[in-house]
Amino acid sequence: MSQEDQFKTIITASELTLFKEKKSKFYGYAFPLSNEETLKTYLDKIKKEHLNASHFCYAYQIGIENTTFRTNDDGEPNNSAGLPIYGQIQSFGITNVLVVVVRYFGGVKLGVGGLAQAYKTAARLTLEQCQIVTRTLKITFLVSFPYEEINRVMRIIKENRLKILDQNLQIDCKIKLSVRKMDAETVFGLLNTSQKIQIAKI
Template identity: 35%
Template sequence: MKTVQQNYQSSFREKGSKFIGYLFPTSSKEDFENKLADIQSKYPDATHHCYAWRINPINIEEFTQDDGEPSGTAGLPILNKLKSYEMINCGCVVIRYYGGTNLGTSGLIKAYGKSAELSLEKASLKTVVPTKNFDITYPYDQQNEIDQLKNNFDLKEVDAQYTEKVTLTLACRAKQAEAFKQALLQLEHKGISVTDNGSGFVTLNTN
C-alpha cells in the first residue's frame, strides 16, 4: 500500500470544462470532510466537487461522491485510480467547471480518472507497511539480546522508556510477527517479557 504526506494539485481542460484535482493525506472521515470543506470554500462557484477516499490500512474503508454527475461517472473513476495505485489514508477531490459541452458517460469517466491520475503522478508516494506491535520489557543487562533481535527482524521502534527496566514499543512487519513473538517468548527466562499490542502500520519512504 502507498500513501501521501502532503497535498498535490493538477488541472487540465476537456472540451471547455476545467478539471482541478486535489490529492491529500487523510486518516478519518471527519478529517476528510474538513479538508473537503476548505476546497469547496476555495471554489464555491464550481459546477461539481466530486471525490473519493480510502482510509484505514488495517480494515480498508472507502467512499465515493458524484456530486450531481451521472451515477458512477465521477467518484468511482477517482476511487479506481486510488485503488490502482494501492493508495490508502488519502482522499482525492476533483473540481469541475462546466464548459458548455457535454462529455457523455465515457467522457466523464475518462476525465475524472485522468484528473485523479495527474495528481497521483505528481505525488511522492510513501509505503504503508502493516505491522503487529509489541511492548517488550527487559533488564538493562539483556540489551545485547534485544539488539540481536533487531538485527534478525525488520522492526521499528515506536517508543522507549528507561526506568528500573527498559520498555520498548516495537512495530514488526505483520508477516514476521509470529516468528518474532516466539523468539521473545524463548527469552522469558532471562527476564524479557512481551505484550501483544495488536495491529498497526508504519509509513516508510519509497525508494
C-alpha cells in the same frame, strides 16, 4: 505490494492540477486521509476556493488490512465521476488518500463516457504529482522483566536490530519495542523464553 505488511500512501497534499475537456475545467486535489472526520475539512476548504464550480466529486480509501472506501458523484450521472476517481486510487495501489476533482461546466455536455474519462484523467494527473511512499505496519511490545534478565533481553534486541521506543531500566525494567508486523511472532518467541520476562502488545 512487495510485502504483506507494507502499504503505499501519500505523505503530503498534491500540487493543484488542471485538465480541460470541451471548455469544462477539472481541478484535481489529493490529500492524505486517515479518518472520515477530516474529509469535511478538506471539502469545505476546496469549496471556499471554488465558489462558482459546478461539482465537487471525490473518492477516498482508508485502512490497511481492512479498507473503507467511498465515492461521490455530487450530481453528475451515476458512477461517472466518483468511481473513475476511485479507479485511479486502486490503479496507483495506494490507501489513506482522498482525491477530489472540481468541475467547472463549460457549456458543452460530455456524455457519461466523456465525463468518466475526464474525471479519470484528472485523478490520474493529480496522483502523478504526489510523492508516494511505502510504509510498513508495526506492532508495539511492552517487555517487562527484573534487572537480572537485562543481558538476555538486550542481546535479543541487539541481534535482531529491534527499535527501542522507550525504556526504564530500574529494578523492574520496562522496554517498549517497535517490531515489524511480519517479524512480530518470531520476536515474541525469542523474548518469551523465561517466565520472568512478560510481553504485551500495546
